[in-house]
Amino acid sequence: MRTARVLTPLEVRQKSEAIGEHNVGGVAGTLLLVVRKTQAGEISRAWKFVIRAGGTKQTFGLGRYTYKQQVGAVTLAEAREKAQKIREDILEGRDPRAGVSQEVKSDKPAEHTLDELFPKYFAYCEKMNLWKSPKMLPDYERLYRLHISPGLGGKGVNEVTPAAIAQVLTPLLIRSPSTGKKAQHLLSPFFRWCLRLENSYRSPALGNPATSEVLKDRLPKAGQCKATTHHPMCHLEDLPRFVQLLVESGRVNDVGGMACLFILLTASRQGNVIKNSRAGAKCHAVWADIDKRRALWTIPAQKMKVAANGAHVVPLSKQALAILSRLEALGMSSDEDALFRSLRGKVVGEAACARIIKNLSVRDREAGGNGFVDKEQGGRLMTMHGTARAAFQTWAAEQGYSRDLTEAALHHTKGGNGDAYLRTKYAEQRRQMMQVWADFLFSECPKDWAKFRAK
Structure with a gap:
């Protein structure tokens, strides 16, 4: 009878890279390292011991192969020891499967859903x-x-x-x-x-x-697959008219209307200003984050979509500061209070902005306009997120602002958003850019709303 060559641990490790059944020797019977490709496309390596007893071939699984000590896996030496124990049990008339089946059962992962x-x-x-x-x-x-x-x-x-x-x-x-x-x-x-x-x-x-x-x-x-769609946005040529209608309709006196304007003026994510079910209940803006003296709004990193990019510091335009002054006049300036909340204390939600957009779009169509829709997306009604972010990015590119400056304003880049950064000349460029953006948004507002315009 041909005896298998006794492989060393290094040779077995080399064999473990080749698909097939490899006889590693070192024990009476056949000790195999079985290397297979699973249905998931990955490689599995396990021990199998085959022995003939009483004219019957019996097969035993000995566990998963490893070349070093690992919990739940079996080295070459341990596999040979297990195989030898099985052979001794058979020769002495004991049932080796009693012990093996119990061992295999303990190694088997629990079936959780x-x-x-x-x-x-x-x-x-x-x-x-x-x-x-x-x-x-x-x-x-x-x-x-x-x-x-x-x-x-x-x-x-x-x-x-x-x-x-x-x-x-x-x-x-x-x-x-x-x-x-x-x-x-x-x-x-x-x-x-x-x-x-x-x-x-x-x-x-x-x-x-x-x-x-x-x-x-x-x-x-x-x-x-369906082409990826973005949040519908109000096109730049229609955006000043949207702000004009919001002001003339009197919605600018509502907390919801002021929230819409603040989102646009700061080019912010909706969830960082008002309550957003997906952003989390505590990501909205609070008075403690506002520094009116320095005209800055600091959003903590944990409230941002990508916290790894750090805190986001937003320079506030004169129009944004005017909105904050109107909120203060309503008695809504306690440090821990949300910027935009109802008189009953509820934080303004995204549904309020959606209603305002829908109502203003109807008014625009009644006045002979096309409504505030995204023509490139089949006339879908604009969203506040799509307009505040995408429209701002488009406007900045058309105005010739650098990509780095725009990305910093949208919190798309790491670093550069702390106080030290704001003291640089680059930060002053951001402040100027946000003021020009605000002036563009209010460019069609009536003159008797001049307090919302840059002086």
């Missing part, structure tokens, strides 16, 4: 400070609840296959490519976390079913 594991994963990410911004957690929780849980939440973590993930992601990618990509970007690190040795929720042999490499041939191509 995704609905059970995702809260643990979110807690882990928060504990390890893996979110770029505090607002990412509620965003991802909402994404999971609406788009992933209905199709995968009830499945055991070992039951989820690339095909099951593709079945969930495909309609989502076709309908909303950006949401589909976010869902995939959430699933891939989640399964990577499940495969970690300290968790062992998912069997290593199954691999990660949500990587781009595994899913690339299962998901729709870019041409099959």
Whole structure:
């Protein structure tokens, strides 16, 4: 009978890179290192011991291969020791499977559903400070609840296959490519976390079913997906008329109308000014962040979409300061109070801005205009976010402002947003730019509203 050559640990490690069953020798019977490609496209490495007893071939799984000491994995020496123990049990008339099956059972990951594991994963990410911004957690929780849980939440973590993930992601990618990509970007690190040795929720042999490499041939191509749409914006030629109508309609005396103007004047994200369900309840502007003497609004990093970019300091134009003065006249200037809140103390929400936009658009059409719609998006009604951000960016480019200056104003770049930065000449350029932008917005307002115009 041919005896297998006894391989060294280094030789076995080299064999572990080749697909197949490799006899490593060193024990009576056949001790194999089985290297396979999983259905997820990843490589699995496990030990298998084959021995003949009483004319019957018996096969035993000995665990996952590792070349160094790891919890839940088996080295070459340990595999040989286990195989020898099985052989001795058989020769002495004992049933080796009693011990082995118990051992295998203890190594087997518990079958948890995704609905059970995702809260643990979110807690882990928060504990390890893996979110770029505090607002990412509620965003991802909402994404999971609406788009992933209905199709995968009830499945055991070992039951989820690339095909099951593709079945969930495909309609989502076709309908909303950006949401589909976010869902995939959430699933891939989640399964990577499940495969970690300290968790062992998912069997290593199954691999990660949500990587781009595994899913690339299962998901729709870019041409099959709906084109990415942006937030509809009011076009620049219509924007001064929008502000004019807002002023003339008297909405400028409402807290909601003033909030709309402040968002436009500061080119801010809506959630940093008023209450936004996606941004989080405590991301809106408060009086403690305002420095009227220096005409600055400092938004703490934790309130920003990308907290890693640091705090965002916004130079306030004369028009923005005038709005703050009107709010103070209404008795709304306590440090911890929201800038824009009703007399009952409720923070103005995004629905208030949406109603104002809709009403002003109707008034414009009644006056012979086209309403405040985005013509490039099939006439969709403008949004405050799309207008405050995209329209400002377009205007700045047309006015010849540098990209760096514009990106700093939109908090798209790291650094350069602290007090030291504001003391530089570059900061003065930002202040001048925001004032010119404010003058443009109010350029069609009636003269009796001159207090809102730059002097």
